[in-house]
Amino acid sequence: MQMEKLYQEIILDHYRTPHHHGLRAPFDAEVHHVNPTCGDEITLRVKLDAQPDPRPVDGAAPDEQSLVVTDISYEAMGCSISQASTSVLTDLAIGRPLTDVLATLDEFTAMVTSRGKIDGDEEVLGDGIAFAGVAKYPARIKCALLGWMAFKDAAVRTAADKTQLEEEFG
Amino acid sequence: MTGQLDVAPERLDGAALNSIRGDFPILERTVRDGKPLVYLDSGATSQRPVPVIDAEQEYVTGHNAAVHRGAHQLAEEATDFYESARERIAAFVGVGRAEELIFTKNATEAINLVAYSLSNATFSDQPAASRFRIGPGDEIVVTEMEHHANLVPWQELCRRTGATLRWLGVTDDFRLDLSADALSTVITPRTKVVAFTHQSNVLGTVNPVDVLVDAAHRVGALTVLDACQSVPHQPVDLIALGVDFAAFSGHKMLGPSGVGALYGRYDLLEAMPPFLTGGSMIEQVFIDHSTYAAPPARFEAGVPMTSQAVGLGAAVDYLQQVGMKVIADHEAALTGYALAELSAIPGVRIIGPADVVDRGGAVSFLVDGVHAHDVGQILDDAGVQVRVGHHCAWPLHRRFGIAATVRASFALYNTMGEVDALVAAVKDSQRFFGVG
Numbered sequence A: 001m002q003m004e005k006l007y008q009e010i011i012l013d014h015y016r017t018p019h020h021h022g023l024r025a026p027f028d029a030e031v032h033h034v035n036p037t038c039g040d041e042i043t044l045r046v047k048l049d050a051q052p053d054p055r056p057v058d059g060a061a062p063d064e065q066s067l068v069v070t071d072i073s074y075e076a077m078g079c080s081i082s083q084a085s086t087s088v089l090t091d092l093a094i095g096r097p098l099t100d101v102l103a104t105l106d107e108f109t110a111m112v113t114s115r116g117k118i119d120g121d122e123e124v125l126g127d128g129i130a131f132a133g134v135a136k137y138p139a140r141i142k143c144a145l146l147g148w149m150a151f152k153d154a155a156v157r158t159a160a161d162k163t164q165l166e167e168e169f170g
Numbered sequence B: 001m002t003g004q005l006d007v008a009p010e011r012l013d014g015a016a017l018n019s020i021r022g023d024f025p026i027l028e029r030t031v032r033d034g035k036p037l038v039y040l041d042s043g044a045t046s047q048r049p050v051p052v053i054d055a056e057q058e059y060v061t062g063h064n065a066a067v068h069r070g071a072h073q074l075a076e077e078a079t080d081f082y083e084s085a086r087e088r089i090a091a092f093v094g095v096g097r098a099e100e101l102i103f104t105k106n107a108t109e110a111i112n113l114v115a116y117s118l119s120n121a122t123f124s125d126q127p128a129a130s131r132f133r134i135g136p137g138d139e140i141v142v143t144e145m146e147h148h149a150n151l152v153p154w155q156e157l158c159r160r161t162g163a164t165l166r167w168l169g170v171t172d173d174f175r176l177d178l179s180a181d182a183l184s185t186v187i188t189p190r191t192k193v194v195a196f197t198h199q200s201n202v203l204g205t206v207n208p209v210d211v212l213v214d215a216a217h218r219v220g221a222l223t224v225l226d227a228c229q230s231v232p233h234q235p236v237d238l239i240a241l242g243v244d245f246a247a248f249s250g251h252k253m254l255g256p257s258g259v260g261a262l263y264g265r266y267d268l269l270e271a272m273p274p275f276l277t278g279g280s281m282i283e284q285v286f287i288d289h290s291t292y293a294a295p296p297a298r299f300e301a302g303v304p305m306t307s308q309a310v311g312l313g314a315a316v317d318y319l320q321q322v323g324m325k326v327i328a329d330h331e332a333a334l335t336g337y338a339l340a341e342l343s344a345i346p347g348v349r350i351i352g353p354a355d356v357v358d359r360g361g362a363v364s365f366l367v368d369g370v371h372a373h374d375v376g377q378i379l380d381d382a383g384v385q386v387r388v389g390h391h392c393a394w395p396l397h398r399r400f401g402i403a404a405t406v407r408a409s410f411a412l413y414n415t416m417g418e419v420d421a422l423v424a425a426v427k428d429s430q431r432f433f434g435v436g
Helices: A010-018 A078-094 A098-112 A124-138 A136-169 B014-021 B049-060 B072-091 B105-124 B127-132 B152-161 B180-186 B208-218 B264-273 B307-322 B324-343 B374-380 B395-401 B416-431
Strands: A029-035 A040-052 A065-077 B101-104 B139-143 B164-168 B191-197 B222-226 B245-249 B260-264 B282-283 B291-294 B349-350 B362-368 B386-391 B407-411
Touching: A010 A078, A010 A124, A010 B291, A029 A136, A040 A078, A040 A136, A065 A078, A065 A098, A065 A136, A078 A098, A078 A124, A078 A136, A078 B374, A098 A124, A098 A136, A124 A136, A124 B245, A136 B374, B049 B072, B049 B307, B049 B407, B072 B101, B101 B105, B105 B127, B105 B152, B105 B245, B127 B264, B139 B152, B152 B164, B164 B180, B164 B245, B191 B208, B260 B264, B307 B324, B324 B349, B324 B362, B324 B416, B362 B374, B362 B416, B374 B386, B374 B407, B374 B416, B407 B416
Parallel strands: B139 B164, B139 B191, B191 B222, B222 B245
Antiparallel strands: A029 A040, A040 A065, B101 B260, B245 B260, B282 B291, B349 B362, B362 B407, B386 B407
């Protein structure tokens, strides 16, 4: 059976016991995404905070502020793949700089949409590497990306709002 | 004996069923590393027998031309092929007057044709079209079990015209609520159109067309029947049913994709303004205005799909050779067996009527603790091809508070052994996910 390759134990564990589940306050943005082919839904909240950049690079001043993902909370209805991938996302994202998380998101997206051509970097993806098998089942790609795309949407909206606030009120 | 059943079978089992399966080359293939194909998704699209493939090929290799144009020999032959298909397809659904059958690209387009033609009546300068005008205060009635194809076009018609959408609900036992109370509340003198499905693509429920037609006609409303799930699986006589319009699609009835049909009562079609406009559908064209051809040409703008129509003609010949009653009996046996076997599995719940009375061969179900998508994945790994999701009937799923179901759907070529494969794979999915 090929199914153990798709449904790796890590995925089933996250599905049975999703991490950071539930909707919490405070939050900056809340989005609702659906997978129109199967009707799965997610409501996801993001809290981003400006914090001193933990790893200033290229001579940036040590007090340079960057956005950090303080919290992701969600309620979702969906299959094991979508539930587990959202759970893994929260593990990978909470407490990390937004730019890093968006880079991880790009890596994850590239892997699951690659039809098996990109293995994914475990250093970057952590438990997310377990979703490599999804790439062989094109019908499941949207499942794996449901929570991630909701996060991206919420984070981009929040970041845009915060940047605008800064510009307007300095 | 590919393509030619020497004698119409009395029932589909043993040699007769094997012979039919032999006509569908795709059923020979394997999937997912050598598993025999168990195709239980004919409700989404059916497979095509050799005579359908051959008919398309014969037309394309020997007679292809643009129909209803030109006076050369090929154009004449192509037109004959196309019009002969129209006559046979119309006759297959009980329609003796072939002009009452319009070719569309699919059933969705057929329903949109009616909806857009009705709203175009508001702007028509033809007095005959005035009877179709719809506006604020008018109501369009649908049901809660409609496929999106027989729902969204009516939502849009209401949005364009200011009419109000009403609907008949679905009861807890998966039937339309046709109580006197519900009928008289929903279908009223304000109702202009009653659009409903003959057979639910999710529940399998077969609706009592006569009750709805009576209720609609009592108030002077037009009826639009979605016959996509009935025409391929049981004898259907649209004239006897008394509906004003009906839509069905070729690819669900052993025919090609890219062709569907709208039946419309001739006196209605004759008075209706066109939907799509352009070549073929005109009577006279001047630089600033045009007049339109009689039906069906009025509703077939542009060069139509032709090899697909020819293929669909061959498909109805094939279905008729086997016999629709024989097919209906066979599918009822498969459905009854599947319902009994699936509902005997602890943790499996059928979403639809529990027996085969007024019920077709769409069997939707839930497996407690396993999402439909995950069930479908395990089934697929065993070679069992089913549909998962809301099957384009999202409001119906909402009605029952569920996001998605697994749907097995049958056609004439399915076997009892394939039902066994389905049942075994469902049990595998329970084991794999540690439930049941």
